[in-house]
Every structure is written in structure tokens, then in C-alpha cells.
Amino acid sequence: MTALPIENSRASRRRRGVARSGPTATGNVRSNPAPRSRVRATDPASGAPGIATLNATFAELGVPRPLVASLAEGGIAVPFPIQAAALPDALAGLDVLGRGRTGSGKTLAFSIPLAARLAGGHTSAGRPRGLVLVPTRELASQVQAVLVPLVRAMDLSVTTIFGGTGQNPQVAALRRRVDIVVACPGRLADLIEQGHCHLGDVEISVLDEADHMADLGFLPVVRRLMDATPQEGQRMLFSATLDNAVDVLVRRFLNEPSVHSVDPPAPPASMVHHLLTVAPADRVGVVAALAGGSGRSLVFTRTKHGAERLTRQLAAAGVSVVQLHGNLGQGARERSLASFAAGAARVMVATDIAARGIHVAGIDLVIHADPPAEHKAYLHRSGRTARAGADGVVITVQSPAQAGDVRALMRRAGVNPLAASVSPGSALVRSIAGPPAAKAGSAGQRRAAERTVTASPAAGRGAVAMSVGHGGRRRR
């Protein structure tokens, strides 16, 4: 299902003054020095590549010593396969098109080269030399957190630029000559327009979740931003689903990219998929029974209002729950994610803003309370569990009327789920959920939440506040 867009790539012939050793794969596309078939055969989830080319240490792959030390300090000692495959070329300055499944370590595959190659250079005020574009604010913060120890080790600096928060600190960071910017496209474009930032010195740019950045909603601004970076700069595109959607970016911005695709297209066995058919009246009850177990669950809904409503309903059922979606202010979004990541809340209800890239360790269940719109969303949402070699369970809750669409979506995702019809009390639901967790909130609070749910399904934020730290204003 994930055909890399290599055959169609018509890269411009830019020169970057770096050695381009290694065989040519298809037409003008340069392949990994190791044969791609061998790289593809490696399962990143195992973390134990079975072939010699992928057994190298970070140092042997060319990672500078201070970065090796910094990685080791953070417990990262052995490169994951996407890193083993992409790092030599990325460190050599080549353009890279990288696909590895969700949770396979793509962030370090581009962060290490950023820190390594920008070290020792000069950055001017308002003119970063490294740029990472990502689709959501949460992902920007997360990528920054990965970069911080690496850039410190190389005497560099990094900042985030995204909306929903004041621009003054971001402008101040740019003035202080920040080397690397991790940005959401909209706010970065604003700051450029206001003259606070120029991309003319960017030596390395990265598009994380590249196929999503090529979606219609992002493409015009992403193209404008990338056009503002120098043609001879290094560009890297990464995603778990790097399909033909990125063609438009590959053709325009990549030069003879080195292509790395390091896992089989089907999701790995460590991720178990259930498809549960429920009567519409039972949907909330089944989700509450699943999320009410002692594991940690991430629950996806299709809409922001749907997320708000389901959060209230789960809270009323005594589930320790927070929510993450675009109707919340940035402060509330950050508090929700922090609370879920720290384990203070066992359950987070989210829209697709949490579907891509977000890493929270130890999520046991991903529950599609609303089936996603398409197969790529299914893979990314589901990929919030079973990361970095861990196990995970994915449950799709469908109504009988949704069955046809969901079947087609699963087929395209290459998933063959365990299917059953269930109600909230079914033994299967109990066995997936595991032992019930202690109920959150006092009985009085739960009754208040229930009253709010009954009285006003689309409003009543006070009820949610019993488990969700609301501080933000409403956002569109």
C-alpha cells in the first residue's frame, strides 16, 4: 500500500559538493548503499536487525562522538533500522526520502544529521540554518525535545514556532540567532511576512509527516516556505506512509534523493487489531467499558465536538480522562497531553491532531471510537501504540451502517482485524479492557457530569473540568 514515489521523481540537478557514492536505483534516484531489498526485509520493531549492514553502531555510521555520548546518556545505544539505513546518506548531505513504520525512530534519523551537519557554522539573527516543518504544535514540541540534548552536545540551539501562543518569545529566540527552527507552517509564514525570519540561510530542511504536509490544506504554504530555502540545501522527507502523495514535493524539492523504506507494508504482529460492531445505542457504553480498564487508552473521534461529548460521557462513567483537540486553547492542549503522558489521566480522547507523530510511551489501547476517514489515518492513529518494539491493541468501533466503508479502509491499510459483534457487557470487551480501573472523581462529581451530559450534549464544559484542566479559550 505504500509505494514510494521514486520512479516518478524528476529531481533537478543541483550540486551540493558531496560524494554521491552507491548504486543508482531507478532512473535518477539514488538508492541506499546497502541494497534496498535487504534494508526492506528488516523489521524495525524487533530492534535487532539480522543483516550485517544494519548492525553498525552510531559511531560506525558516522555520528560524531558528542552525539553518540548524548544518545547513550538518553538510553539510545543501538541504531534502529531506519536510522542505520538513512544516517550515512543524511550525514553525507544527501537528500533523503525515508519511510519506516510508526514508532520506528524516524525523528532521530533526521535530528542527528541536523545537529551533526550544522555544528560549527555561523547563524545570523533571524536566519536559522536548520528547519523542520511538522503538522501540529504538539509534534513540534516533541521534535524539539528530541533535538535539545543533541544540539546542546554540538553547541547549537533550537526553538519552536507555532500558533496559539504569543509570538514575542519566538521572535526573541530568532533574534538571539537560533540555529534550528521546528515549526508549524502557518505561524512561520506569518513571522516571515513580518520580517522576523528569513529562510535564505537554511542549509537543511526536513518535512516530517511529509505526505500529510503535501495534503491540500498544507501544500501551498509548505511550498512557499520550501521555495524560500536555498535550492542547494539538503532536504529530507520522512513519514510512515510515504506514498505518491509526496510526489509533488519530491519533484520540486529533492535532488537525487536517497530512498530508504525499511519495513514490510503490513503492520507488525505486535499490534493486534479488533473490529467491534456495536448498535449505535451501545457505542458509548462499549467505549467506556474498553477505556475503563486499567490500561492506558487513546480514543479517537472524528470531530472536536465529538471529542468533547465523549470526554464528558467517559468522565460521567468514572473514567480518568483528558481531551486533545482544536477547540481547546494551547495551554489546555499542553496540560492534557502532559497529564496523559505522566499517567495522571489514563485515557485521552483526541481528534486526528494526535494521530501523527505523537509519542506517549506505554499506550496499551488505541480505540477508534469513530472509524477514521481513510486508511492512512487508520495507520497513523493506530501507530500511537505498539511503538519502538512494544505490544499494543487497536480497536475500531463501528456501527452496522459503517461496515462497508470500514472494510474497504482496512483492506487498504493491509489489516485483517479480529471481528465480532459486541455490547458493553460482552466477555470479549471485558477481556480486551482487562481488570477495571478505580473510578475517577467522587460519586457527586460523576453525577454532576452525568446531569450535564443529559442536559446539554454539546456544551457543559464544567463537567469535563473535573478531570480536564481547562484554562484555554475556545478555538476554531
Ligand SMILES: Nc1ncnc2c1ncn2[C@@H]1O[C@H](COP(=O)(O)OP(=O)(O)OP(=O)(O)O)[C@@H](O)[C@H]1O
Ligand atoms: N535507536 C533507538 N534505540 C532505542 N529507542 C529509540 C531509538 N530510536 C528511537 N527510539 C525511541 O523510539 C520511540 C519512537 O520514535 P519516533 O517518535 O522517532 O518514531 P517515528 O518513526 O517518528 O514514529 P511516527 O511515524 O509515529 O512519527 C521514541 O521513544 C524514541 O526515543
Ligand SMILES: [Mg+2]
Ligand atoms: Mg515521527
